[in-house]
Amino acid sequence: MQSTRKLLNLARITLSRTAATASEQTTHFGYQTVKESEKEQKVHQVFEQVAQSYDTMNDAMSLGIHRVWKDIFIERLGPTHGMRLLDMAGGTGDISFRYLKYLEKQPNHQGRKSHVTISDINQHMLNVGEERARQQGLTAERLSNSSIDWQCADAEKLPFQSDSFTAYTIAFGIRNCTHVDKVLSEAYRVLQPGGRFMCLEFSHLTNETMQWLYDQYSFQVIPPMGQLLAGQWQAYQYLVESIRRFPRQDQFKSMIENAGFVHATYENLTFGVVSIHSGFKL
Template sequence: EETTHFGYQTVKESEKEHKVHEVFEQVAKSYDLMNDAMSMGIHRVWKDIFIERLGPTHGMRLLDMAGGTGDISFRYLKYLAKQPNPQQRQSHVTVSDINQHMLNVGEERARQLGLTVEQLPNASIDWQCADAEKLPFQDDCFTAYTIAFGIRNCTHIDKVLKEAYRVLQPGGRFMCLEFSHLNNEAMQWLYDQYSFQVIPPMGQLLAGQWHAYQYLVESIRRFPRQEQFKDMIENAGFVHASYENLTFGVVSIHSGFKL
């Protein structure tokens, strides 16, 4: 069996899927709290910018992959609610995640926020447990595909990108928000100190999860650099691939189109 990386460990591919699943099962309930703590709230700004770059329009069918707790989808729905919709066009978002625990947290949050099918005018939302590497959706059925802070946890990133391409309609857009790499060595050193010295103890303190957050930090360092990931997006068939660094490259927004 092929091996891959789980953070800095080398593991069998089948083992990685299980280990990643365990991590997100453990952190599901504290995931949003930890995002706030780890990024000092900046992840909210990154996600807002991400949605602005997507520029949702009425009639859009979005697949939000690895979107378990609903953070991106809720922003998408709120963005649409502010746009005039004289033709009463229907929009939709499918929130999909490989981890049912994360989806459960998202569905509960949707109920609390009043973002359920019954309460949404001209928009609908559904939740589906699915693997990004083999999606249960037909070809050409979404107008946009988003994945935020999820793709680095997948075993075969190339398969995820090919599946994203397959389910998008011609003219559809792929967008990914992911931790990336800083170009400034001094700033990267400071960021590394914070990541490895502060985040795992914070995970222990707030969520009782040292190892899960150690993995999350390591997985960020293993993720391809911006130019390399851009090449991967193009290799999957997307055109006009581009990226935009936020906060000096702590995260990047990657984008590509299916012709």
């Protein structure tokens, strides 16, 4: 009798676990379908693997054009003294460093201090960024008009108070998040009224022939290049696939509007290889 009860209890536990597993939502990791609870760890592993070679690979994959895209992104943001920026998925600091250098060149007649919080879910990426900041002299001690801090955080659950920042940037990071809608909602929450959301992300080309050529380059060249330069084929295979799974420009614009942002716009660069998305919190 006791043995029968044990078997029944074991059967109930097994059925309960099976039901829980079956009910768990799935999402995409590149072209793979995975449980939502698994994606964050998988993405974390990818960027942990590529952190040290990330900038080298960006130069190789884009033939250096990513630097031009980021320069244009900062020009469109148009930083001003007194601004408080949250740079999410800021990792190695590319966007924040441009922001700081842009401000250092601008006259500051009223002596207003600007600030940037560089945040990333991956501490390895932040470590690389902090070292780069020291090498470039972009430290709190050396900056005359700005200050900087680093924060490991999840874009879907930000540890910042509401209405804290005047601008929020995220470059080549939002497509790696499990719930893009939650990222947008959190961005809206932490921005002050009048604050601006800006996103730079790989997108979809507007010409079918060029898209086909771009696909051939992406799938046939980038993963082998990742293996050659960084010893990471699978990580760069994922990065290529994740671009194809990201919403098209109009779809992402609608998601930004659904999060509450107004005056949402996008601008294609290099025929739509990347797009700059913008929206305001009123």
